[in-house]
Amino acid sequence: MTCLCFILAALSASPKCNCPVDSILQAILLGVIEGVTEFLPISSTGHLLIAQHWLERRSDLFNVAIQAGAILAVTLVYRLRLLDLATTWRDPGTRDYLAKLATAFGVTAVGGLIAKKLGAELPETVVPVAWALIVGAFVIFAVERWNRGRPIVEAVTWKVAVAVGVAQVVAAVFPGASRSAAAIFAALLMGLSCRPRAAEFAFMVGIPTMFAATSYELHKTLGNPAAVQAESWTELGIAFGVSAAVGFVTVKWLMKFISGHSFEPFAWYRLGLGTLLLVML
Template sequence: MLDAILLGLIEGLTEFLPISSTGHLLIAEHWLGRRSDLFNVIVQAGAILAVTLVYRERLRELATGWNKPELRDYSIKLFVAFLVTAVLGLLAKKLGAELPETTRPIAAALIVGGLIIFIVEGWAKRQPIRDLVTWKLAFAVGAAQVIAGSFPGTSRSAAAIFVAMLAGLTNRKLAAEFAFMVGIPTMFAASAYELLKLAMHGQLQSEAWGELAAGFAVAAVTGFVAVKWLLRYVAGHSFILFAWYRIALGAVLLILLG
């Protein structure tokens, strides 16, 4: 139960920060012991619920504001980004793409991702602040989520945020909002797909449901806190802090791995 709570805490804190929740879970499970696929799906669902609650008013506004051109345009671009992710994600599954479960690739991806953050932030500082979500941005964010999902340690939220910034959305808070809003249907769909697959293979009966519930609840609460904090933080700061964290963690992992 304590392991389940700890993993739920890690998932909630890292799912929407640009530091890779999948990478952190795989690292933690390397020492705590591998959990079932169902457990990982359930704790991820807790984090998705958290960001849905954070953006509940924005989601309600988009759902009821189709008569307003700017809201309708934003909603359509969100849907296009989700559609690109879904189509490319299913294609990747059909081609047999699987996440590696060893720690060394995660360490390398953490370091490379940190260096990319430095590059993107250096570029963004020389650009004017832009708030426009373009079609190019929607397609790019959709594709970025699939690419990141194939490499643990990359971070889906990081890929979506920084691709959005490179595509012209240099307002960091709005870039994070678009990335998170695309992530809501994407991750709900991915979790539902994995649950259906596990159910069809009869892998739902032997689970410790108390541990699943604890991991889900902790991920939801900590995810809510993490997203609220991140949105306040990036309103006045860059993402450089996360670049240093990624590089430091990746270096420590490589040292531990010898």
């Protein structure tokens, strides 16, 4: 993860280049960054905005769609779990879990639309992202300390579902907060103390959330001929594929990691990167 800091530091010393090959390489780099950071509690949107501070600025569709690429990786990692939910939907336990997923998604969708109507947009500078990274680091430290030593609880309750939905809206409004981090730590605070179980629920909710967000941005873009013409669809497709491939590896690694470790290493990373950005800018 820390290699991203060195990449960005190196990029800051060189001017932007708009040649086609360079633009494709940038799309690949953004796909890698997205695939790595989407599921780690360090903010994928924040990292994309940080990278695009020095690289070519991309459209909202690009930034959202490549996140959907990473989410596609979740559907592959959890394909057996999703198949089980689809084939056992008549089971009361399955229907209860699906209802809670739907509730979390519903809260996110309604809250996200309200935020859009109120004018929530991605920031033009990375300073807000830097502060969100730092604040988020202290939140992780605090939640991990609070969760330490508590009995392991794996049940997803209704208050967990609602809290995860609200947390995703907050993360969308404050890039740098991290959607996955906000959802996971909201679940932990609401009593779902098993980290892998909290991460699974957060990732499951992310599937309809990010696909819906991508559909929204795609619909908005297709309704604007100028935006359709301006969008680099080839580069978007490349970044989408790269983020999906890298995201698959990242999710597999993360689920093994948090089975025996806390999230505190990611908090230290956030604190270091946020501080570095404030010093550089």
